[in-house]
Amino acid sequence: MFVSFEGGDGSGKSTQAALLAQWFESRERDVLLTREPGGTPIGERIRAILLDPDFGEMAPITEMLLYAAARAQLAHEVIAPALAAGKTVISDRWLDSSLVYQGVARGLGRAVAEVNRHATEGLMPDITFLLDVDPVVGLARARHDGTLAAAALSDTPGHDRIEAEGLAWHQAVREGFLALARKHPERIAVIDASGSPDEVHERVIRLYGEHAGDAGRKA
Numbered sequence: 679m680f681v682s683f684e685g686g687d688g689s690g691k692s693t694q695a696a697l698l699a700q701w702f703e704s705r706e707r708d709v710l711l712t713r714e715p716g717g718t719p720i721g722e723r724i725r726a727i728l729l730d731p732d733f734g735e736m737a738p739i740t741e742m743l744l745y746a747a748a749r750a751q752l753a754h755e756v757i758a759p760a761l762a763a764g765k766t767v768i769s770d771r772w773l774d775s776s777l778v779y780q781g782v783a784r785g786l787g788r789a790v791a792e793v794n795r796h797a798t799e800g801l802m803p804d805i806t807f808l809l810d811v812d813p814v815v816g817l818a819r820a821r822h823d824g825t826l827a828a829a830a831l832s833d834t835p836g837h838d839r840i841e842a843e844g845l846a847w848h849q850a851v852r853e854g855f856l857a858l859a860r861k862h863p864e865r866i867a868v869i870d871a872s873g874s875p876d877e878v879h880e881r882v883i884r885l886y887g888e889h890a891g892d893a894g895r896k897a
């Protein structure tokens with residue numbers, strides 16, 4: 679089984695992906711936890727380029743191709759072999775991030791899905807948890823600083839190239855994810871990501887149970 683977490687910056691995906699991995703492990707499942715961009719030595723190098731705040735001149739198409747390149751390596755080197763070995767794979771982001779950040783927010787549209795058809799080797803999650811949170815809250819969490827919402831509202835640059843985008847851009851990202859969830863309700867479960875990590879984890883487990891129940895009934 680392949681599970682992904684999606685959401686805006688600071689939505690708490692990494693924490694929730696790790697909590698779900700522990701939960702599966704406590705149930706004797708063999709779990710592989712990975713993240714995008716990254717998850718392989720090549721992917722981590724690409725990640726460093728993508729998030730470097732000095733590369734403000736990066737063209738949108740370059741950005742999209744680099745995310746796709748990191749994803750291709752992750753699919754090939756890590757995810758496909760893990761699924762073939764019967765593991766449960768949890769990825770902190772997958773293709774939906776590119777469809778929303780590059781396709782919607784950067785305006786690249788359908789080119790993103792076309793390029794990524796090659797990158798993903800057709801691997802799509804069985805279930806995706808979309809952690810939905812107001813970007814003002816998310817950015818404040820992501821920036822880990824005391825100025826909190828004021829920083830997001832005043833468009834103060836964050837510490838990576840993507841977080842440094844303004845609030846309107848992050849709002850477009852949130853709307854993009856919600857639109858994608860409306861398009862694929864059978865795969866994408868929207869989760870209210872406000873509250874404590876434990877509260878959000880409980881919501882994830884509840885929705886996972888419902889989804890697993892549905893899948894069982896259909897099988």
Ligand code: TYD
Nearest residue numbers: 686687688714715745771775776779840841
């Ligand atoms: P991530 O490490 O998930 O950051 P965070 O934990 O702060 O959300 O992702 C890094 C950034 O890369 C994030 O701002 C979203 C962006 N991103 C894209 O723009 N396109 C993509 O395809 C992916 C995977 C990430």
